Amino acid sequence: MSLFLNEIGNGIFLGAFFGLVALGYSMVYGILRLINFAHGDFYMVAAFVSYTILGAVIVGNSHAQWWTVAWVGLVVMIITGGLAMLANQLIYRPMRRAAILSLMIAAIGLSQVLENGVLVAPQWGATYLVYPVTTPPSGFNLGSNHYTWGQLIIVLISGLLALGVYFLVGRTLLGKAMRAVSEDRIAAVLMGINVDLVIAIVFFIGGALAGAAAVMTGVYYGQINYLMGFTVGLEAFTAAVLGGIGNIGGAVVGGLILGIVQSIGTGIFGAEWAIVVAFGALVLMLWFRPTGLLGERVARRM
Amino acid sequence: MKALELNDVSVFYGAVRGVEGVSLYVDEGEIVALLGANGAGKSTVLKAVSGLIHPRHGTISFFGEPFAKLSAHRRVIGGLVHVPEGRRIFTTLTIGENLELGAYGTQRSRTERAQRLGEVLALFPLLEQHFERLAGTLSGGEQQVLAIARAMMSNPRVLMIDEPSLGLDPQKVDIVYDMLEEVAALGTTVLLVEQNVALALEIASRAYVLQQGSVVLSGRSASLAQDSRLSDAYLGKATHDHG
Ligand SMILES: Nc1ncnc2c1ncn2[C@@H]1O[C@H](COP(=O)(O)OP(=O)(O)OP(=O)(O)O)[C@@H](O)[C@H]1O
Numbered sequence A: 001m002s003l004f005l006n007e008i009g010n011g012i013f014l015g016a017f018f019g020l021v022a023l024g025y026s027m028v029y030g031i032l033r034l035i036n037f038a039h040g041d042f043y044m045v046a047a048f049v050s051y052t053i054l055g056a057v058i059v060g061n062s063h064a065q066w067w068t069v070a071w072v073g074l075v076v077m078i079i080t081g082g083l084a085m086l087a088n089q090l091i092y093r094p095m096r097r098a099a100i101l102s103l104m105i106a107a108i109g110l111s112q113v114l115e116n117g118v119l120v121a122p123q124w125g126a127t128y129l130v131y132p133v134t135t136p137p138s139g140f141n142l143g144s145n146h147y148t149w150g151q152l153i154i155v156l157i158s159g160l161l162a163l164g165v166y167f168l169v170g171r172t173l174l175g176k177a178m179r180a181v182s183e184d185r186i187a188a189v190l191m192g193i194n195v196d197l198v199i200a201i202v203f204f205i206g207g208a209l210a211g212a213a214a215v216m217t218g219v220y221y222g223q224i225n226y227l228m229g230f231t232v233g234l235e236a237f238t239a240a241v242l243g244g245i246g247n248i249g250g251a252v253v254g255g256l257i258l259g260i261v262q263s264i265g266t267g268i269f270g271a272e273w274a275i276v277v278a279f280g281a282l283v284l285m286l287w288f289r290p291t292g293l294l295g296e297r298v299a300r301r302m
Numbered sequence B: 001m002k003a004l005e006l007n008d009v010s011v012f013y014g015a016v017r018g019v020e021g022v023s024l025y026v027d028e029g030e031i032v033a034l035l036g037a038n039g040a041g042k043s044t045v046l047k048a049v050s051g052l053i054h055p056r057h058g059t060i061s062f063f064g065e066p067f068a069k070l071s072a073h074r075r076v077i078g079g080l081v082h083v084p085e086g087r088r089i090f091t092t093l094t095i096g097e098n099l100e101l102g103a104y105g106t107q108r109s110r111t112e113r114a115q116r117l118g119e120v121l122a123l124f125p126l127l128e129q130h131f132e133r134l135a136g137t138l139s140g141g142e143q144q145v146l147a148i149a150r151a152m153m154s155n156p157r158v159l160m161i162d163e164p165s166l167g168l169d170p171q172k173v174d175i176v177y178d179m180l181e182e183v184a185a186l187g188t189t190v191l192l193v194e195q196n197v198a199l200a201l202e203i204a205s206r207a208y209v210l211q212q213g214s215v216v217l218s219g220r221s222a223s224l225a226q227d228s229r230l231s232d233a234y235l236g237k238a239t240h241d242h243g
């Protein structure tokens, strides 16, 4: 039983990452009906960018001050948001009249460009890189599990970011405009909404969240690789669909569920089963609820 | 002052002609009706003015300024509001959110929006009652009321409205038409597309009649109401003279 609780604890932690990345998939899907397959690679690029910036600002001091990581994290969020916005501006926006399938192919292409770009970049490349900062091992015990303060902070930050997005989309005028664009772009234009700007902002937010997730991944797992976006991308996408894609709350709930299911599954079968468990969960869920968990509660759908 | 002026405007959907060579104007504070049978090009004119489609030829000006390449959302911010065919309310948003978005382009501050909301809800008490409901759960006629109320939220200088009486019960039609007269009296210019000719001519000072994409008849409402060529235009008979 306590073993089970441990897996839930680990799962929530894992789910925090999934949820953050899933939000980006879900928001972009909500507004463009596009599954942005490059999203996982925004996350990967963010990990490398933060690796380089942190490497530059904390020469030889692996126990950096938390506020150094915090401001680098913020800068990386902005950079990743900007990258996502740029991708939208250069690739997706000119294709807006094209079939959505063409956009998805373009997204896969962009994903390849980013992965291979990092692969051939001089300081980056194919090997696992050791992240310049790690979280100290001190923490607390819950059940028979030890959690570090770093883990707790990561879950809290993820929760705060997700809440922020939920508030933004649900309550603010901009969020209402996002949902309006999502439902009927022409009607939104007729309200005086700058649709292109709203779409750009959605890309920015999705990218920024992926950036935050990337820095936290680096800090926690201590290593990064140019393929890390592919796996997390798949898992986050699964989480988004599990929760009901297009739905803000769904992305977070889907992330948590996926994290917990994966934790329990790998606890039983072994770590190499992680992806199998994730997709098994997805198939099961879609079997019973084709719209995903929150897919029919359209109130917060963007 | 001319609030709206179209000069020799032609719009094509690919190879399909929407309208061709349309010239018309609406004076500030005036209500003008745009009449014509199905497919005559009425909605096309409104879409060209609001910037949803771009004319292949001709100019459109708004208070003397040519619109040219001004994007559609900027025209709204400039004070032009278009209530399109088919309501197009946001069904997954609440009624309150729909109304708030109606003020998005022009009423930027929260207090402005709240004040405007009070004024609009006073006109349509029905909506206040359902404020927190999803708009998609309203009846068709109620959705039409919401679409009009939402447009009023922006307090436009020019209001273009496409078949407002469609699907409304007679009492709501009266409310909507009273409201149109009221906003016009307060200085809002109205370009009205309407199938109900008698109703439109009652509140409009002038009207244009479109047939197969061109203006075939125009003039003061009182004289058009007597004109047999008006019904000819609806029946598809050739009409030559510009009234
Ligand atoms: N999106 C479109 N694509 C192609 N042709 C169109 C499109 N919209 C309108 N048309 C054509 O343009 C012409 C004018 O259409 P429009 O919608 O302006 O007519 P209308 O006067 O508003 O008719 P109704 O009373 O039925 O609303 C019609 O011949 C129509 O078939």
Ligand SMILES: [Mg+2]
Binding pocket: B042, B043, B044, B085, B162
């Ligand atoms: Mg029409």
